[in-house]
Amino acid sequence: MRRQLPIGIGQSKETLQKRRKSLDSRTCPGEPAGLSRTTDMMEESPCLKQTSDKRRPMLLSPSLKIEPDVSSDSGTEVHSDEHEEGGQCLSPKSLASPSSYTSLASISPMPSGVDLKSLLDDTFPHSPNESLGQEFTEHTDSSSKPPRRAIDILIGGERFVLGQSSSDTSPHSPFRAYAEKGEVPSATSDTSIHDLRDELAKHYIRNMKQITPLPWNSKFLVDVRDVSLHYEVLQEGKRPGDMHRVRLKRFEDVFECKGLPGPRRIFCQCIPGVRKATLLNKVPVEWSRGRWMFLVERFQLLFSINLLDVAAEDTLWDTLRSQLPKPLSVASIESVKAFLLDEETQWSTLFLIDGYDERADINGDIRKLIQGRLFPDSCVIVFARPFHYPDLMQWMDTRVEISGFSIRSAYRLLHNYFPDNPHKAAGLIAALKQYENVTAVDVKRTSLHIWLLCVLWDDNPKKPFPETMTRLYSEFLSCVIRHHKELTREEIDVEAVLNPVGKIAMDGLLGKKAIFNLCDLEPVQDGINLLLELGILRSGSKCVDIMVPSSLLFSHTTMQEFVAGRYLASQLQPHNSTHEHLPFNTVKDALALENVILFASGTTGAAGKVILSHLSKIYADELREHEEAYYREQMPTAEFEEFRSFVVLCLRCLYESPVRKELCQCCMLDFLSRRVRLDWMGVPSQESVALQCFLCLTATEGTKSAVTDLTLSFHDYSLKKPEYLFNILHYVPHLRNLTVHLGTCLEKECEDLSLLDQPLGCLRELCSVHITGDARRFTGLSFAFLKPSENLTSITMQDVQLGGRLARVAANFKYLPCLTTLKLQDCGLTGEDVTAMSEYLYHVPLEELDVSFNELGNELCSLVTKLVDLPSLRILRMCDVSATFSTIETIGKALEHMNQLEELYLAQNEVDAWNYRGCWEDLVQNVCHLPKLRVVDVSRCLIGSHNLALLIKGLIHTMVESINVAYNEATNETMEAIEENLPQLPYLKTLNVSGNEISFHGVYYFGKALHQARNLTSLNVSYNELADVAVADLAGRLHQVAGHLRALDISSNPVTEEGLKNFASSMEPMIALRQLNMSGAGWQSFHLSDEAAVAIAQLLGRLPSLERLELRWITINTRLPGCVKQP
Incomplete structure (x- = not known):
């Protein structure tokens, strides 16, 4: 819905x-x-x-x-x-x-x-x-x-x-x-x-x-x-x-x-x-x-x-x-x-x-x-x-x-800087398009860098383009100093002023101080006017009436970080390899001083070496134990972003360093020598250029490192993603596992992935390839990389247009003797593709097959009949394949011979026939022939309450752990069947009966046997007909699963404010509950009284493990009884 x-x-x-x-x-x-x-x-x-x-x-x-x-x-x-x-x-x-x-x-x-x-x-x-x-x-x-x-x-x-x-x-x-x-x-x-x-x-x-x-x-x-x-x-x-x-x-x-x-x-x-x-x-x-x-x-x-x-x-x-x-x-x-x-x-x-x-x-x-x-x-x-x-x-x-x-806005700003010289602006734009280093990439996103480049280009358009952020600021500062000397005709020692002001800048960043008075600037008392003339400092706030007189600030926070980074680099001498001068010892501290660390790394090679060594130590102390969770996406979003940001910081430090080759030979980033994961990456961007530089150095200069696992997730609005992948895949010849999430296309036209056929074919050690696009907007991948290989075990393609191409290379499957996983979701497959593929699948020991979200219709029957010849098939996914009456019948008959099947997904297959429920009878009854079945998903198939009752009875002969029968017109008859057979479903962990026609009697039947669900961890009864009495009765029985139930969803039921209050009051302590959804119905919002809101607030005290609470489409007063009144 x-x-x-x-x-x-x-x-x-x-x-x-x-x-x-x-x-x-x-x-x-x-x-x-x-x-x-x-x-x-x-x-x-x-x-x-x-x-x-x-x-x-x-x-x-x-x-x-x-x-x-x-x-x-x-x-x-x-x-x-x-x-x-x-x-x-x-x-x-x-x-x-x-x-x-x-x-x-x-x-x-x-x-x-x-x-x-x-x-x-x-x-x-x-x-x-x-x-x-x-x-x-x-x-x-x-x-x-x-x-x-x-x-x-x-x-x-x-x-x-x-x-x-x-x-x-x-x-x-x-x-x-x-x-x-x-x-x-x-x-x-x-x-x-x-x-x-x-x-x-x-x-x-x-x-x-x-x-x-x-x-x-x-x-x-x-x-x-x-x-x-x-x-x-x-x-x-x-x-x-x-x-x-x-x-x-x-x-x-x-x-x-x-x-x-x-x-x-x-x-x-x-x-x-x-x-x-x-x-x-x-x-x-x-x-x-x-x-x-x-x-x-x-x-x-x-x-x-x-x-x-x-x-x-x-x-x-x-x-x-x-x-x-x-x-x-x-x-x-x-x-x-x-x-x-x-x-x-x-x-x-x-x-x-x-x-x-x-x-x-x-x-x-x-x-x-x-x-x-x-x-x-x-x-x-x-x-x-x-x-x-x-x-x-x-x-x-x-x-x-x-x-x-936007690029268009960035170029317009360049023309604004050269209003009387459009040819000079055009020359700078051409230079930006030619170079793909960090400066050229970042200038399109950062206005401050646009103006710094304009100053340098106006001064000398023939000078080499600065390739790092540190060089950009250093050359800009040198340019300003040179012009100041030409204007004043005085010889001044700028370094004698910049070093002490760098210490003041560093102390200010560490102490969260941005405004300095004359006492703070006493070490550079004689050079304040010079710093003001150079644009490093500026006079105080606009609202001078509330500020301390004679207050000074740095012209920009990034300028303060630049001079602080130069000072930090001066303290890290080659003979002093200790980390006592480094002001960051945790991940959070390092990210807070990100620009300071980058500027220090780019100032001297010795500083970069010490900083990268210290960052590796921080990684070992804080992040090493969470490494597996990061690569498997099993950590909270805030911690995931922190981990990712730290990886990007390390890559950019290596790129900024003037001795990056030497650092790579010393394996300074050994924690990235085998596995690299970078999500939400823009192309072009700072992180994409830094990653490409790291992979290039790893392939050419590294002595011990060889990246084997690469996971990339691109920003939805990135440009030239296929070209970027084409470049970096040449730097990872020993790659074994490749995962790429392409996101969406920036333009309405499709993007051509044919460039990837050649580099993918050169990866002789490739074991798994996972490429995900969006809405079939990525085309051209011809599977030419499917060459004879004893290493390739997994192929996953999702939202990548493959229709009409798979049939031409299906014969290559017989040269892949180790292929165990084949996922082709929403790839626009045709009947010809599926028929050709089925002829060669018996050559491979396939364990998992996924052809979901392809309009296959009756053509799927030829594939299903061949599946009985795959004795090792454990997981079968055929969701939303435009199934017909004969397709469902064929699947039902094939289940009798697939006794190794462990997971069956047939969701969103609504059969368009006058007796559409009749074709499901063989299928729901033949699940009894699957003794190892653990997961069954037949949601949104409209198979009816009678067939669902037969399905539940057949599952008692299996090891089922998850049952999803959502949106199937289930009634209380289904819940009676669950109540009768629940004692014989000892492994059941997840039950989803949402979107059906279950009322109080169904919940009552289920509640009587709830004590038999010894392993139930997730229960979803949302979008049903459960009124106030039903949810209150359910809440009173949940104590039977209080020790192991982790997720409960009762949302979008016809529950009133009184019913929600009774539900909260009736629920006893649930020590394992982590997710609770009590949202109202989107079509009928209601206001929660103070008494009901207090009851829900008190319920939180009985849920010590709760991590996620949802109360959508419900209004609550700002101030509750007993709370301190706002000023």
Whole structure:
């Protein structure tokens, strides 16, 4: 069943169409941009007729209580935000409401490492106690008249005045322009908030519409509209280590991304140097200009907070007051206080918080705001580097990554730097396309590196291209120093200043200190002016009134890390091979100082050798014991990311080093000498170039190492993946196991994998090959690598187009005497392919066969008849193969002769015949001939309750451990059969009966025999007809399996709030339970009373092993009885 979005997220299609028509009617195509619209045009708009319209009004007052409409599940097209740079966005989001964002309780999925007992505090999401079905209403005073010189209009809860518009804003901007000075409309009594919005909009447009990317060139400005970033929502999958990425068209789309329940705490992670300040400027400016419609309609107030401007003793009010003009600060702060303390308006405030990297230890109101203990219904976006992920995600509900710039945007920025010399910009672009080193790759993602390259290219376009990040910064610094000497004509010893300032930079990074006063800089007191002129330091905060006078900062955090890395390298001399000077001794410390380590490794060869040796020691101490779990994807996502990031750090350190060949000969990365796994890798990217360099050096310079296991998972939006694989496979001649997850194609066209035939054919020791694509968008693989081999044991192809190709090479199977696993999922196989393959399968000792998700129909019969000749076949997967009546009959008859079968998967095979259930009778009865059967999956086959009862009776003669009969129209008859035969199913561990028609009597029968399920670890009864009495009865019997039940799912049943409370109250301690899903039905959300919420919270105390709790489509109050009241 298709999953539905929670009620309150989005609007119906009809509502959106009305909104679009309303906006189109306000747009005058014949009028030039920037000119004001006439009164006659506005009078024709339906927006002005809403007060007399009897239908639901679309334009609402700011003080009006709004109830949510029923949501619609609509997809989101993947684009970057560069499509809306040229003009106003005319694709408004749905009309938001307080209930849409404050009435949703989603405590699932929970980030790993979160203490479930924390749910007992006052951080529960809030929901107003109003009816969700109430119609929109608006009360207007018929006697009120609009002013003569200005027409006051309410649009989406915001005020706009016709008569004079700003040339720098769109009609949807919160900034108001009046016909005459001093004439303020009186359509709403909340004028103070609107005045504050005006001042904030003016402030943001005046101070943030342009950025200064180079601190030593204040005249070079870039408009934020010229910069388009790529945004991706990162969502953890149910499998450990699994990560789903959703590309957003614009940043504002994060609030309506499919599957996200109205985020209120967002962690926006940024790679170093991507200039998150660009987005921090872009969001307020687009809100002020009204270009991002959803932000305008969703948030009445927006505050941008830089933690570098916040003193330790400052309150939140002090911080907000610093953003306001002096005359309005006192009165406006009082209005903001009232606005935030009101639960009805608190939801429409957005806080942007920057500087967490430098002030992660900040306490007080800001930390409470981030944690949700202060103003929990407001929206907070925290910008930080990825290594803060484990700490921040315990408070955040959404994770967004700024993955860099689009190539088109990067090239446009290059042209902006050379406005009078386009030929020089074209030459730099050609050089970037020619080189594939880390700098050329990273420049397309990092704006800071774009500007550094522009400076170097402008200085000498004939100079060799820097191939490492360390060389880029070193050459840039040398260039700046040389120009400074030419300008001043003075000989200065820069090194005498850089070394002590490097120590200050290192101490600042270790102490989380980014702002320095004159006392801190006393060792370089005489060189401060020089450092300012070189652009290494800059003067203090913009908000100088709250900062210590004469405060100084580094021009960029990456510049601080560069000088700190140079200092660290100077301390690691060749004669001193100890690690006493290294400031990192754990994985977390190393990742926090990632750039410092890279710069130090690239400065001197001796430093690189010491650092890599120390990183190997850290790996042996902390990660070696988790190595198997990492390579098998059996560890939590946070730990998996940490492991992966550490591997990438080691590879990049080797690449940065000027003596990388020598280091590889010494086997400095011996823990990567045999097995390498790298997930979520972009092509091209820093990690992809570093990995290719490592594999090349391993093949040419390594004396003891030879990579035998290679696992690669590509980013969905990577380019040239087949070409990259073609290159690196030549560097692993001794490869035995290859696993490649290609992801999706960036373009709509398919990608050709024919390049892989040649390198795969050269891998003589290859034992297993696993290639996974997406939606058959990867074609051209001809299986030419299937040459006679006594080593190849496993072939797995998934979502790779092989239709019509397998038949030509099927004869090669007879030359593979050790082939035991053959998986061809969703490969577009034809009947000709299957028939040709079946003729040669008897030559191989096949143990596992998978042809799922191929439209085979009757052609499958020829393959099934040959399977009886495979005495070693243990696992058979034929899910969704468009099975026919004769296909199912043939499979049923073949089961009589397959007594070695251990796992049988036939899911999603709905037979299209008038007596479709009759063909299943032989199959369900013949399972008794499979004494070793452990797993049976016949879900979504609609085989009926009677056949399921026969299946259960046949399974008593097997060793079955897992039974999946979901969505098969099962009734209480099936549960009676399970109750009767449960004593004879002693090995049963997993039972899935979801999506059926089971009611109270079925659960009652099953519960009576539950004590016989001595090994049951997972039970799924979701999407059935279990009402309040049924789930309460089940909860009262679960104590019989309390010692071994690990997963329980009762979601999407017609359970009310009272039933959920009784379920929680009736459940006794379950010491082994790790996963519990009590979500409501997506089509019928309900509100959980305080008493029921407390009962669930108390239940957590009886579940000591619980790791995952799901409460989707259920609303919970923010403050529960007994909790401390929020300020």
